[in-house]
Amino acid sequence: MEITVSKQKTGDDFYVAAVTIAATLDKVIPVAENISLGAMNTMALTARAEQSARGFRPITDFMQELANDVRRLTGDVNRVALEVSRTSLSEVRAAQSRDKVAEGQKRAGKAEYAASVRQPLAGLEREVQSLRDRLREYLYTLTSLLDEIDQRILAAISFATVARTEAASLGTSGGQFDAMAVDLNNSAEQVRSMVASCRTLLRAHQTASN
Amino acid sequence: MKSTVLSENKVSGARWLVFGRDPEKPEKIIDTNQYLIATRNQAMLLDPGGIEIFPAMLSAVIHHTPLENITHIFASHQDPDIISSLGLWDRTLPQAKLHCPWLWEGFVRHFGCDNVEFVPIPDEGSTMKLDGLTLQFVPAHYLHSSANFHVYDPESKILMSGDIGAALEKGDVPMFVEDFEAHTAHMRYFHQRWMPSNKAKNAWIKRVRALEIDIMAPQHGRLFQGDDVVRFLDWLEALDVGIALDDEAQAEAA
Numbered sequence: 001m002e003i004t005v006s007k008q009k010t011g012d013d014f015y016v017a018a019v020t021i022a023a024t025l026d027k028v029i030p031v032a033e034n035i036s037l038g039a040m041n042t043m044a045l046t047a048r049a050e051q052s053a054r055g056f057r058p059i060t061d062f063m064q065e066l067a068n069d070v071r072r073l074t075g076d077v078n079r080v081a082l083e084v085s086r087t088s089l090s091e092v093r094a095a096q097s098r099d100k101v102a103e104g105q106k107r108a109g110k111a112e113y114a115a116s117v118r119q120p121l122a123g124l125e126r127e128v129q130s131l132r133d134r135l136r137e138y139l140y141t142l143t144s145l146l147d148e149i150d151q152r153i154l155a156a157i158s159f160a161t162v163a164r165t166e167a168a169s170l171g172t173s174g175g176q177f178d179a180m181a182v183d184l185n186n187s188a189e190q191v192r193s194m195v196a197s198c199r200t201l202l203r204a205h206q207t208a209s210n
Numbered sequence: 211m212k213s214t215v216l217s218e219n220k221v222s223g224a225r226w227l228v229f230g231r232d233p234e235k236p237e238k239i240i241d242t243n244q245y246l247i248a249t250r251n252q253a254m255l256l257d258p259g260g261i262e263i264f265p266a267m268l269s270a271v272i273h274h275t276p277l278e279n280i281t282h283i284f285a286s287h288q289d290p291d292i293i294s295s296l297g298l299w300d301r302t303l304p305q306a307k308l309h310c311p312w313l314w315e316g317f318v319r320h321f322g323c324d325n326v327e328f329v330p331i332p333d334e335g336s337t338m339k340l341d342g343l344t345l346q347f348v349p350a351h352y353l354h355s356s357a358n359f360h361v362y363d364p365e366s367k368i369l370m371s372g373d374i375g376a377a378l379e380k381g382d383v384p385m386f387v388e389d390f391e392a393h394t395a396h397m398r399y400f401h402q403r404w405m406p407s408n409k410a411k412n413a414w415i416k417r418v419r420a421l422e423i424d425i426m427a428p429q430h431g432r433l434f435q436g437d438d439v440v441r442f443l444d445w446l447e448a449l450d451v452g453i454a455l456d457d458e459a460q461a462e463a464a
């Protein structure tokens with residue numbers, strides 16, 4: 001009797017996509033550094049402008065927190081992406097092994113000891129399935145991490161808008177604050193587009209593997 | 211893939227089989243002979259071959275022995291045509307032991323060896339038992355690989371000689387050499403170009419002349435039996451090997 005092997009398409013080259021995602025998000029790190037630097041500069045400006053610029057304190061706090069979060073989340077994405085890559089590669093290898101063993105079994109037809117292939121083949125099938133489940137979990141975590149970065153970025157964009165309004169209320173002395181707010185907005189947009197391209201990459205592979 | 215029984219001992223139950231001449235093998239892949247020694251409850255695969263021929267090899271093997279009996283694998287050296295299928299056997303025969311020159315452990319593991327136990331063969335060689343049958347791992351270093359062994363079965367008087375005795379012939383050629391003189395044409399370049407050292411070659415010939423051999427079974431091409439074994443040893447003794455170095459020397463002198 002032949003073991004039926006799942007014909008479902010495998011994780012394919014997720015192992016390449018995942019490391020590409022990690023590499024793309026690595027570029028977010030200097031942007032986070034820039035946000036952090038912006039926060040420090042704004043803090044210095046706030047101290048000098050004293051009372052009139054007190055509305056900027058929560059904004060600088062937010063920027064600092066944002067920079068830290070982005071750095072931490074990028075690290076998490078890196079770790080999970082590496083797991084996705086490893087698991088995907090193991091899954092591809094296990095599936096290839098299973099297919100080669102299944103091919104051998106098929107070619108053997110009614111060989112005297114054909115039944116002895118059943119056990120290793122069933123083991124390989126289980127291995128493929130469990131790797132596939134694990135891969136799915138890692139991909140879910142990866143998507144959640146990207147969502148989390150996105151949420152932070154959306155908050156950053158609205159903070160930047162608030163900051164620009166605050167800066168305008170300072171009149172002529174608000175120029176430098178406005179520049180900071182524009183900078184924050186630009187950084188946030190940069191991160192957003194990087195996350196978007198990661199997501200596109202991930203989605204392309206997810207539909208390919210379903 | 212064809213399989214041929216080389217010997218069968220009615221008393222001990224030990225059998226030697228050769229597998230090869232796979233008509234479905236991709237054309238650019240060198241043709242290889244794989245061997246199986248099966249005793250009553252155990253079996254060993256010798257130089258089980260590359261990834262590409264794995265399905266054909268698996269399907270051929272299970273005509274002769276159940277997989278759970280294959281408790282040992284032997285790899286004469288680290289070449290891909292010898293053992294790149296390891297990652298697949300590793301999943302098919304997780305209980306097996308791999309006997310391989312110690313020097314190549316870190317290299318051969320690149321083919322995948324998570325379940326199979328790696329048993330390093332020391333430079334001086336060793337023996338192993340398959341049920342009651344004692345097999346010898348005979349050193350054949352630098353022929354061509356720098357750490358390399360052949361397998362000798364004193365009961366069946368068969369020497370599995372790895373790349374020594376290899377011939378490059380196209381098509382579905384007979385299993386045994388029929389006309390030794392004619393056959394040398396298919397072996398000459400292989401031995402001259404792949405084998406690097408006359409010193410290593412002569413040491414091996416001396417060692418092998420001391421063994422009683424009915425069949426010499428190389429990893430490529432036809433097998434030798436009877437008087438052709440000694441004819442082969444004489445022929446190899448007279449042959450200068452390591453010719454690429456000669457070509458280099460000539461180029462330098464020119």
Ligand SMILES: [Fe+2]
Nearest residue numbers: 287289354373
């Ligand atoms: Fe070789």
Ligand SMILES: [Fe+2]
Nearest residue numbers: 289291373429
């Ligand atoms: Fe070879």
